[in-house]
Amino acid sequence: MKKLWVYLKEYKTESILAPLFKLLEVVFDLLVPVVVAKIIDIGIVNNDHGYIVKMFLVLILMAAVGLSCSFTAQYFAARASVGCATNLRQAVFDHIQGFSFTELDTIGTDTLITRMTDDINQVQNGINMGLRLLLRSPFIVIGSMIMAFTINFKCALVFVVAIPLLFVGVIFIMLVSIPLFKKVQAALDRVTGLTRENLTGVRVIRAFCREEESVNEFEKSNTELTRLNEFVGRISALLNPFTYVLINIATVILIARAGLQVNLGTMHQGQVVALYNYMAQMIVELIKLASLIITLNKAMACADRVAGVLDIRTTMHYPETPSAKADPSANEVEFDKVSFTYAGAGASSLSDISFSVKKGQTVGIIGGTGCGKSTLVSLISRFYDVTCGTVKLNGRNVKELTNQEIHDKVGIVQQRSVLFKGSIRDNMKWGNENASDSEIWDALKVAQAKEVVEGKDGQLDFMLEQNGKNLSGGQRQRLTIARALVKKPEILILDDSLSALDFATDAALRKALAGLEGETTTFLVSQRVAGIRQADKILVLDNGELAGSGTHDELMKSCEVYREIYFSQFPEDRAKYERGEM
Ligand SMILES: Nc1ncnc2c1ncn2[C@@H]1O[C@H](COP(=O)(O)OP(=O)(O)OP(=O)(O)O)[C@@H](O)[C@H]1O
Numbered sequence: 001m002k003k004l005w006v007y008l009k010e011y012k013t014e015s016i017l018a019p020l021f022k023l024l025e026v027v028f029d030l031l032v033p034v035v036v037a038k039i040i041d042i043g044i045v046n047n048d049h050g051y052i053v054k055m056f057l058v059l060i061l062m063a064a065v066g067l068s069c070s071f072t073a074q075y076f077a078a079r080a081s082v083g084c085a086t087n088l089r090q091a092v093f094d095h096i097q098g099f100s101f102t103e104l105d106t107i108g109t110d111t112l113i114t115r116m117t118d119d120i121n122q123v124q125n126g127i128n129m130g131l132r133l134l135l136r137s138p139f140i141v142i143g144s145m146i147m148a149f150t151i152n153f154k155c156a157l158v159f160v161v162a163i164p165l166l167f168v169g170v171i172f173i174m175l176v177s178i179p180l181f182k183k184v185q186a187a188l189d190r191v192t193g194l195t196r197e198n199l200t201g202v203r204v205i206r207a208f209c210r211e212e213e214s215v216n217e218f219e220k221s222n223t224e225l226t227r228l229n230e231f232v233g234r235i236s237a238l239l240n241p242f243t244y245v246l247i248n249i250a251t252v253i254l255i256a257r258a259g260l261q262v263n264l265g266t267m268h269q270g271q272v273v274a275l276y277n278y279m280a281q282m283i284v285e286l287i288k289l290a291s292l293i294i295t296l297n298k299a300m301a302c303a304d305r306v307a308g309v310l311d312i313r314t315t316m317h318y319p320e321t322p323s324a325k326a327d328p329s330a331n332e333v334e335f336d337k338v339s340f341t342y343a344g345a346g347a348s349s350l351s352d353i354s355f356s357v358k359k360g361q362t363v364g365i366i367g368g369t370g371c372g373k374s375t376l377v378s379l380i381s382r383f384y385d386v387t388c389g390t391v392k393l394n395g396r397n398v399k400e401l402t403n404q405e406i407h408d409k410v411g412i413v414q415q416r417s418v419l420f421k422g423s424i425r426d427n428m429k430w431g432n433e434n435a436s437d438s439e440i441w442d443a444l445k446v447a448q449a450k451e452v453v454e455g456k457d458g459q460l461d462f463m464l465e466q467n468g469k470n471l472s473g474g475q476r477q478r479l480t481i482a483r484a485l486v487k488k489p490e491i492l493i494l495d496d497s498l499s500a501l502d503f504a505t506d507a508a509l510r511k512a513l514a515g516l517e518g519e520t521t522t523f524l525v526s527q528r529v530a531g532i533r534q535a536d537k538i539l540v541l542d543n544g545e546l547a548g549s550g551t552h553d554e555l556m557k558s559c560e561v562y563r564e565i566y567f568s569q570f571p572e573d574r575a576k577y578e579r580g581e582m
Helices: 002-009 012-044 049-097 101-107 109-133 136-151 153-200 202-207 211-237 239-264 269-311 373-380 403-409 424-428 437-446 450-454 473-486 503-514 552-558 560-569 572-578
Strands: 333-340 350-357 362-367 388-393 410-413 491-495 521-525 537-542 545-550
Touching: 002 012, 002 049, 002 269, 012 049, 012 109, 012 136, 012 269, 049 109, 049 269, 101 109, 109 136, 109 153, 109 269, 136 153, 136 269, 153 202, 153 211, 153 239, 153 269, 202 211, 211 239, 239 269, 333 373, 350 373, 350 388, 350 537, 350 545, 362 373, 362 560, 373 388, 373 410, 373 491, 373 521, 373 537, 403 410, 410 473, 424 437, 424 473, 437 450, 437 473, 437 503, 450 473, 473 491, 473 503, 537 552, 537 560, 545 552, 545 560, 552 560, 560 572
Parallel strands: 362 521, 362 537, 410 491, 491 521
Antiparallel strands: 333 350, 333 388, 537 545
C-alpha cells in the first residue's frame, strides 16, 4: 500500500489544494444557518425588509463563492486522481514487462488485466472522492457541533453524544466490509477469466456446440459475483438506516430541548432553526461520509491488489554485462543434466536431459503430446530457469548472458502465432528495428510469405488487426517465421510452427531454411517424422526424458520410442522393418 503513495506524491500541490478549497466551501456552508437565524431573529421579528434583502444577497454571494471553491476542489482532485492512476497504470505495466514466464504463469493474466483496469479505476475514484470529501465531512460534522455550542450549550450536548455513536457504527461497518471487497474483486477476476477464455475460444465453442455449457458456467460465476456484491452491498447499506435512525432520534431530542428553552425565553426561534439546520447538514454529510467510506474501502482493497503486483519480484535476473566470453569452438547449444519443473507443478516436465549441438546443425525434436518439447526449447532462450543442470550457449551458461544477447542470438517461433495491431512492416521490425525493406522481403521470401504480402493492399503497409485476425492461420504462421528470420538469429527455433502449412509450402520452407546464408543452428519441434527426418540430430522425448538422440537411421536402429512414432505415421513400413528390409 505504502508503495502507491509515491504516485500521489507527484501531485502533492493538487492533493493539498483540493481539500483546502473543499474546506473553504465548508466554511461558507457552516455560516449559512447563522445568516438564516439572523434573517429570522432580526429581519422577520422586526419586520425589517431592508435587512432581509441584504442578508439574502449575502447568502447568494456565499453560495457563489462556495460553488467556485467546490469547482476548484473538483478540478485539483481530478488532476491528482487521474494523474496518479495514469502513472500507476504505467508503472504496473512496466513492472509486468519484467516478469519471467514463471511469474506470469503463477499470477495469471486474468487477474493482471483486472488489476490494471478495474482495480486502478477504483483507486482513481477513491483518491478523487477522498481528496474532496474525506476532510469535508468530518469538518462539517465537527464544525456543526462547534457552531451548535456557540448558539446554545445545553442543546449542543445532543451533538456531543450523537457524533461519537455515529463514528463507532461507521467504523464497525467499515471493518466488516473491507475483507469482503477483496473477495468481490477475486470473483471479478474469475468472471474476467471466463469472459476472455470464452470470447477467444468462441469458434471452438460453436464448433463443439458448447454454447449452453459456456453460458451455464458463466452464469455460475456471474451469479457468485452478484451474490458477493449483494452481500457487501447489504452490509454497506446498513450504514444509511443506522445513521438516519440515530440522527432522527437526536433531532427529536434537540427540538424538544430547544422548544423548551424558547418557551423559557432563553433562546430565539431563529437559533432553533439554525440548530436544526446544523443537524440536517450533519445528516447529509454523514450519509456522504458513509458512501465515501464504502468507496474508500473498495479503493483500499483494490490498491492492495495493485500493490501486490508491484510487490512481486522477478526470480529471473540478467547480468548487466556478459560475465564470460563466448567460446567459438564450443558447442552452439549444450544441455548438461537439465531437469525442469514448472512453478506449482507436482511433477517435473524435463528430467536429466543432456545433449549438445554444433553450429549450423539442424536438430529435430519429436515426441508425444505433453512430453516436454516446447519446454525444452523454451529453456534455450531462457524463458524459464532450469531447476537442475545447465544450459550453455557457446560454452557459456545462459544465466551469464544479458537479456539482449540471448534475444539477439535466438529467434523463436512459438506454437501460437501472435501478431500485433499495426502494419506488416511494423510487425517484421520486431525482429530488428533497423531492418531495411529489402531485408524484410528476403525474410518473407524464406518464410514463403512473399506472395501473401504481395497479395495485400499496400503490401508491407497492410494493416494487421489485433492478433493478426485479418489473416488466415497459415498466413499468420508464415509471417511469424519471417519476423524471427528478420533478425538473422544464430539459433532459430520453430516450435511446431509449421503445422498450419500445406505440405508443398512446408517442403519449400524447409528447403529455403536449409539454404540460409551463414550457419544458422535450427531446432525443429514437430510431431511429424517427415518434418524432422532430414535433421542432423533428432532428440526423442518421452515423458520428459530423453529416450534417444541421433540421426533418423541411427534412431530407427537404436530407439524403440522413435520406431513406434515412425510406424504410427508410416504403418506400411512396419512389415518391411520386421522382414529386415529397412
Ligand atoms: N506453464 C505451465 N505450467 C505448468 N505446467 C506446464 C506448463 N506448460 C507445460 N506444462 C506441463 O509440462 C509438460 C510438458 O509440456 P510441453 O508444452 O513442453 O509439451 P509438448 O511436448 O511441447 O506438447 P505438445 O506437443 O502438445 O505441444 C506437460 O505435462 C504440461 O502439462
